[in-house]
Amino acid sequence: MKLDARIPSGPIEKKWEKCRFEMKLVNPANKRKFSVIVVGTGLAGGSAAATMGELGYNVKAFCFQDSPRRAHSIAAQGGINAAKNYQNDGDSIYRLFYDTVKGGDFRAREANVYRLAEISVNIIDQCVAQGVPFAREYGGLLANRSFGGAQVSRTFYARGQTGQQLLLGCYQALERQVQSGRVTMYPRHEMLELILIDGKARGIVTRNLVTGQIESHIADAVVLATGGYGNVFYLSTNAKGSNATAIWRAHRKGALFANPCFTQIHPTCIPVSGDYQSKLTLMSESLRNDGRIWVPQQKGDKRKPSQIPEGERDYYLERRYPSFGNLVPRDVASRAAKGACDEGRGVGETGLGVYLDFGDAIRRLGKGVVAERYGNLFEMYERITGEDPYSVPMRIFPAIHYTMGGLWVDYRLQSTIPGLFVIGEANFSDHGANRLGASALMQGLADGYFVLPYTIGDYLASTKLDKVDASHADARAAQNEANAQVKKLLGVQGKRTVDSFHREMGKMMWDECGMSRNAKGLEKAIGHIAALEQEFWKDVKVIGAGEELNQSLEKAGRLADFFELAQLMCRDALERQESCGGHFREEYQTPEGEAMRDDDDFCYAAAWEYKGPGKKHELHKESLSFEYVHLAQRSYK
Amino acid sequence: MKLTLHIWRQKNASSAGKMVRYETDASEHMSFLEMLDVLNERLIAQGEEPVAFDHDCREGICGSCGFVINGVAHGPLPSTTVCQLHMRHFKDGDELYLEPWRAAAFPVIKDLVVDRSAFDRIIAAGGYISVSTGSAVDANALPVRKKDSDMAMDAAQCIGCGACVAACPNASASLFMSAKISHLGLLPQGQPERMERALNMVAAANEELFGSCTNIGECEAVCPKGIRLEFIARMNRDFLKASWTFRADRVEGD
Numbered sequence: 001m002k003l004d005a006r007i008p009s010g011p012i013e014k015k016w017e018k019c020r021f022e023m024k025l026v027n028p029a030n031k032r033k034f035s036v037i038v039v040g041t042g043l044a045g046g047s048a049a050a051t052m053g054e055l056g057y058n059v060k061a062f063c064f065q066d067s068p069r070r071a072h073s074i075a076a077q078g079g080i081n082a083a084k085n086y087q088n089d090g091d092s093i094y095r096l097f098y099d100t101v102k103g104g105d106f107r108a109r110e111a112n113v114y115r116l117a118e119i120s121v122n123i124i125d126q127c128v129a130q131g132v133p134f135a136r137e138y139g140g141l142l143a144n145r146s147f148g149g150a151q152v153s154r155t156f157y158a159r160g161q162t163g164q165q166l167l168l169g170c171y172q173a174l175e176r177q178v179q180s181g182r183v184t185m186y187p188r189h190e191m192l193e194l195i196l197i198d199g200k201a202r203g204i205v206t207r208n209l210v211t212g213q214i215e216s217h218i219a220d221a222v223v224l225a226t227g228g229y230g231n232v233f234y235l236s237t238n239a240k241g242s243n244a245t246a247i248w249r250a251h252r253k254g255a256l257f258a259n260p261c262f263t264q265i266h267p268t269c270i271p272v273s274g275d276y277q278s279k280l281t282l283m284s285e286s287l288r289n290d291g292r293i294w295v296p297q298q299k300g301d302k303r304k305p306s307q308i309p310e311g312e313r314d315y316y317l318e319r320r321y322p323s324f325g326n327l328v329p330r331d332v333a334s335r336a337a338k339g340a341c342d343e344g345r346g347v348g349e350t351g352l353g354v355y356l357d358f359g360d361a362i363r364r365l366g367k368g369v370v371a372e373r374y375g376n377l378f379e380m381y382e383r384i385t386g387e388d389p390y391s392v393p394m395r396i397f398p399a400i401h402y403t404m405g406g407l408w409v410d411y412r413l414q415s416t417i418p419g420l421f422v423i424g425e426a427n428f429s430d431h432g433a434n435r436l437g438a439s440a441l442m443q444g445l446a447d448g449y450f451v452l453p454y455t456i457g458d459y460l461a462s463t464k465l466d467k468v469d470a471s472h473a474d475a476r477a478a479q480n481e482a483n484a485q486v487k488k489l490l491g492v493q494g495k496r497t498v499d500s501f502h503r504e505m506g507k508m509m510w511d512e513c514g515m516s517r518n519a520k521g522l523e524k525a526i527g528h529i530a531a532l533e534q535e536f537w538k539d540v541k542v543i544g545a546g547e548e549l550n551q552s553l554e555k556a557g558r559l560a561d562f563f564e565l566a567q568l569m570c571r572d573a574l575e576r577q578e579s580c581g582g583h584f585r586e587e588y589q590t591p592e593g594e595a596m597r598d599d600d601d602f603c604y605a606a607a608w609e610y611k612g613p614g615k616k617h618e619l620h621k622e623s624l625s626f627e628y629v630h631l632a633q634r635s636y637k
Numbered sequence: 638m639k640l641t642l643h644i645w646r647q648k649n650a651s652s653a654g655k656m657v658r659y660e661t662d663a664s665e666h667m668s669f670l671e672m673l674d675v676l677n678e679r680l681i682a683q684g685e686e687p688v689a690f691d692h693d694c695r696e697g698i699c700g701s702c703g704f705v706i707n708g709v710a711h712g713p714l715p716s717t718t719v720c721q722l723h724m725r726h727f728k729d730g731d732e733l734y735l736e737p738w739r740a741a742a743f744p745v746i747k748d749l750v751v752d753r754s755a756f757d758r759i760i761a762a763g764g765y766i767s768v769s770t771g772s773a774v775d776a777n778a779l780p781v782r783k784k785d786s787d788m789a790m791d792a793a794q795c796i797g798c799g800a801c802v803a804a805c806p807n808a809s810a811s812l813f814m815s816a817k818i819s820h821l822g823l824l825p826q827g828q829p830e831r832m833e834r835a836l837n838m839v840a841a842a843n844e845e846l847f848g849s850c851t852n853i854g855e856c857e858a859v860c861p862k863g864i865r866l867e868f869i870a871r872m873n874r875d876f877l878k879a880s881w882t883f884r885a886d887r888v889e890g891d
């Protein structure tokens with residue numbers, strides 16, 4: 001298979017314009033004759049469905065929650081980047097492009113990233129016009145902050161609820177189209193299969209989560225906007241329902257899966273408190289501006305933090321990275337915390353935590369200033385842990401947060417299946433091996449508002465699509481597959497709950513394919529997960545029937561797909577014999593313990609092809625070239 | 638700690654439900670939903686159907702979760718969704734009654750899960766600013782007073798959970814609606830459609846089975862996001878003004 005990214009020729013700042021000019025347009029009167037399915041109504045899917053409705057297409061949108069307003073995007077806190085340069089601090093489209101390519105550790109496609117930076121400014125205009133209440137200055141103009149170590153202030157935010165406000169803007173635009181009749185919304189519906197007819201994506205099979213009915217929906221093109229797969233680890237900052245089923249099912253039907261091992265770990269989350277833990281909560285990264293991170297020098301020191309004298313504490317980030325100190329990037333801070341805990345110096349009941357101490361900040365700035373800066377975060381922490389961070393140091397630990405990998409797409413966001421487009425966190429396109437803070441929201445909205453609605457038009461205008469309906473043999477076959485899977489899950493009638501399997505696999509993934517990886521561990525994980533998967537199919541216990549609301553059944557179906565994806569993630573991590581961005585291979589590090597990239601052998605996107613049940617995936621490579629941002633090594637010493 | 642739970646069990650929309658008693662153990666560090674997860678794991682092991690409840694983010698922001706604990710929507714802790722409520726606020730031996738939102742407009746789907754799609758239909762009736770993608774002016778072209786923008790944000794924080802409806806003796810959706818009407822009405826971008834918005838959203842709520850507001854204030858007391866009664870006053874002003882003065886554009890020969 002030859003991977004063609006279809007990157008337009010010409011200088012980088014002209015590529016998108018050129019592409020738009022070259023694409024065929026659908027005659028306005030013809031748009032309503034085309035129907036498009038959008039799976040997912042987060043920032044990516046919601047904005048795409050609303051915009052295509054506005055353009056006049058016939059859109060069917062799906063989500064598994066009870067309302068499109070509840071997609072996981074709602075939980076994003078920090079903000080959204082845009083190269084507006086309102087602060088006059090030297091920002092530009094080129095600088096945002098440069099920072100994103102470099103931040104992604106040179107594993108993203110330059111042309112896509114440039115387009116993202118270019119479109120970022122339109123996103124802010126659009127959102128403000130919709131009524132998104134971004135923070136403002138006293139003069140009435142928009143406020144910005146710097147985020148995630150950027151040297152310019154380009155992040156727009158709405159208190160700590162930026163994702164919520166952006167999603168509500170998008171949801172409202174979507175509901176306007178629902179009212180106009182151009183979008184039909186299917187909440188509480190889960191996509192279980194992709195329908196391919198003549199090699200093109202022509203529809204999906206869904207399960208109505210209330211009645212259990214399995215049905216087919218046919219369209220001229222399908223868009224997947226189903227978010228990331230961080231929940232493969234069981235514990236993550238993702239919403240409980242976030243899953244990989246839609247993209248995995250499409251993968252099994254022929255869409256290549258790119259860079260599955262590129263996952264991001266966030267260093268400041270609230271630690272696990274017990275084995276009943278259901279998810280992890282993120283605490284804003286901004287806390288590291290004033291908090292100091294430490295662990296006891298002694299192994300197994302169980303004294304209260306206040307009883308550990310200054311001389312017996314190890315401020316390990318300040319010690320190892322004197323110039324960046326507590327502000328080293330996410331991946332470096334996360335690995336260092338894991339290292340301290342692996343040595344037996346972790347704190348809290350479980351030993352899986354490090355202190356983030358505001359004692360010095362309170363002495364230096366006063367409690368009032370600290371409260372002003374971090375009051376709401378401290379409150380959130382206290383709500384969850386019952387401890388007061390003004391008097392006891394916070395305990396934090398890294399957690400899985402975001403997945404850079406996803407279905408492979410070309411410049412036009414089309415997967416390797418014609419007519420199947422993938423947008424938002426579900427694709428692999430723009431962040432390379434590491435995503436910068438406040439860039440996921442930007443990408444979701446760029447894809448959904450400004451890229452996909454054009455590129456899908458070109459596909460529809462230039463493709464011959466036969467008239468088909470749900471009675472087509474291939475649609476019926478896909479529906480039978482979905483039915484069979486449900487029956488199979490209900491039929492096992494074993495002894496173990498879905499969650500107990502998921503926890504066990506998640507732990508294995510976290511240990512061997514998490515913050516740092518090595519060949520031995522990855523091989524072990526692949527074997528263990530395959531064995532666990534077999535046990536799952538022999539011993540899982542799903543109560544209830546298929547024809548009703550059945551939350552255990554939903555979870556079981558998602559886990560079945562996570563089992564397969566987890567093995568591919570380990571394969572990909574094993575194959576990539578270098579360290580880059582969020583992927584740290586212990587064998588490939590400098591004597592000081594820093595990541596060592598290998599541009600001669602691994603400057604490519606790994607795109608995996610499914611070869612059938614039980615068969616090994618085949619690797620295809622899209623080689624990456626860097627014409628504008630020159631390859632360089634990161635350093636934080 | 639040991640707890641006695643009485644949970645509303647109802648197989649589906651058309652069957653009758655009843656309270657069922659369960660004994661369970663919990664640790665004070667668990668969240669309320671984790672306590673239910675543990676109960677569910679045990680029920681599955683015993684071959685019984687687990688308790689169905691809606692949830693997703695478990696961070697108090699998506700608005701999925703919500704049921705009534707001992708008569709209070711989202712439970713005893715103020716400004717807190719049930720997913721953010723922790724067991725340390727309860728004590729050994731407590732007896733807790735868990736019931737779904739009760740309102741004609743929110744029919745029960747199963748156990749603690751209800752159908753809140755009426756809220757989406759209210760938003761579809763006018764809870765937006767009509768601005769198609771690509772037609773926006775520069776974001777800083779229109780300054781907004783910080784005070785207005787801050788207050789719009791206060792209103793915009795509503796998570797659409799439905800606790801206000803569940804707590805209201807009239808099952809009114811006023812607090813929910815007023816949050817959206819105030820959010821958009823406080824911003825310059827929201828002015829052109831302000832009158833239609835109030836009229837259309839209120840009309841949509843009347844078509845659903847929500848009651849009307851008689852200023853009781855139970856909604857504000859249970860709202861996890863601090864949406865204030867003051868916004869209902871704003872909505873009423875817009876609605877009254879619109880009803881008296883607003884005429885829908887009817888252009889002859891259009």
Ligand SMILES: Cc1cc2nc3c(=O)[nH]c(=O)nc-3n(C[C@H](O)[C@H](O)[C@H](O)COP(=O)(O)OP(=O)(O)OC[C@H]3O[C@@H](n4cnc5c(N)ncnc54)[C@H](O)[C@@H]3O)c2cc1C
Binds near residue numbers: 282
């Ligand atoms: C705690 C947290 C904080 C974050 N903060 C920031 C931030 O400050 N800035 C930033 O830029 N990024 C942030 N991110 C990342 C960002 O929020 C996400 O990457 C982004 O919102 C993903 O959007 P999406 O539209 O691709 O997918 P999602 O919002 O995850 O939406 C997925 C949609 O797909 C649907 N779906 C999924 N599977 C199926 C299926 N099988 N059938 C039917 N429907 C399905 C769901 O119902 C949902 O509607 C944060 C992430 C987390 C976890």
Ligand code: SF4
Binds near residue numbers: 800
């Ligand atoms: S107003 Fe408050 S209680 Fe009502 S839906 Fe909104 S957040 Fe929930």
Ligand code: FES
Binds near residue numbers: 692696703
């Ligand atoms: S689960 Fe999202 S608000 Fe409670």
